[in-house]
Amino acid sequence: MIDKTSPMPLYFQIEEAIKQKIDKGEWESETMIPSEREFAENYEVSRMTVRQAINNLVNEGYLTRRKGKGTFVSAKKIEQKLLGLTSFTEDMKSRGFRPASRLISFQKTTAENRVAKALEIKEGQVIYEIRRVRLANDIPMAFETTYVPADLLELNESHIKQGSLYSEVENAGFVIDYATQSLEASISGEAESEILEITKGAAVLLIKRQTYLTTGRPLELVQSVYRGDRYKFMIDMKR
Incomplete structure (x- = not known):
C-alpha cells in the first residue's frame, strides 16, 4: 500500500x-x-x-x-554487445531466438546524394533498396532500410526473404571486413509505430550502419529503428 x-x-x-x-x-x-x-x-x-x-x-x-x-x-530486453560484426539473423540465433524477416518492399532505385556519399558511388547510380521488419520469435524488433550498390552483386526478392544478406554476400565470394555504427535515441512516428506494433511517440533507437568489404568498398548503408522497450545495446569498456 x-x-x-x-x-x-x-x-x-x-x-x-x-x-x-x-x-x-x-x-x-x-x-x-x-x-x-x-x-x-x-x-x-x-x-x-x-x-x-x-x-x-x-x-x-x-x-x-x-x-x-x-x-x-514488458518482455525482457534483448541485449546485443557492440563488439563484433554480426547480422540480425546470426545475433538472434546465438541468443536462442527464432529470427525472421517480413519484407515490406524490395526494389531497384537510384541513389540520392546522401546515400550515394555513404556508398561512395555517383548520385543517380542504381542501388537496391530493401525495407524489412526484423522479428524475434515472431515479435517485431526493428524496422530496417538497407541500401546496396546494384553493380556489386545480383540480388532478388527470394534471397532477402529466405535468409541473411551477409550470407548472400559471402556466398558470392566477398569478405566483409568492418562497419561503423551510430546510435541515437528518438521517439517513434506513425509509420514506425504501426509496423513495430508500439504506441506513437514510444522510445526507439535509431541506428545507422555502414559496412565495408576487405577491398575497402562500402557494401551497405543500413538505417534501423529498434524498439526501445525490447532491445538494448551493451559495451564492455577497459581503462
Whole structure:
C-alpha cells in the first residue's frame, strides 16, 4: 500500500509498488496489469495520479501499452554487445531466438546524394533498396532500410526473404571486413509505430550502419529503428 503522509509523491509510490511486483516476479513478462480505475480504487487516489505513474513506467520500459488491449509488463530486453560484426539473423540465433524477416518492399532505385556519399558511388547510380521488419520469435524488433550498390552483386526478392544478406554476400565470394555504427535515441512516428506494433511517440533507437568489404568498398548503408522497450545495446569498456 501507499503512505499518504509520506513526502514522496503518490505517483512515485505507485511506480515503486509496480516495479517491486515486476522485479520479484509476481507479475511476469506479458502479464496484463490492472486498469487505471482498479488501481485508483485500490490505492484510493485519482486516476490522473495512476496515469502519471503508468506513463512513467511505460517511458522507462517496464510497461507496454497495446492499443485496444491494455497495459502489459514488458518482455525482457534483448541485449546485443557492440563488439563484433554480426547480422540480425546470426545475433538472434546465438541468443536462442527464432529470427525472421517480413519484407515490406524490395526494389531497384537510384541513389540520392546522401546515400550515394555513404556508398561512395555517383548520385543517380542504381542501388537496391530493401525495407524489412526484423522479428524475434515472431515479435517485431526493428524496422530496417538497407541500401546496396546494384553493380556489386545480383540480388532478388527470394534471397532477402529466405535468409541473411551477409550470407548472400559471402556466398558470392566477398569478405566483409568492418562497419561503423551510430546510435541515437528518438521517439517513434506513425509509420514506425504501426509496423513495430508500439504506441506513437514510444522510445526507439535509431541506428545507422555502414559496412565495408576487405577491398575497402562500402557494401551497405543500413538505417534501423529498434524498439526501445525490447532491445538494448551493451559495451564492455577497459581503462
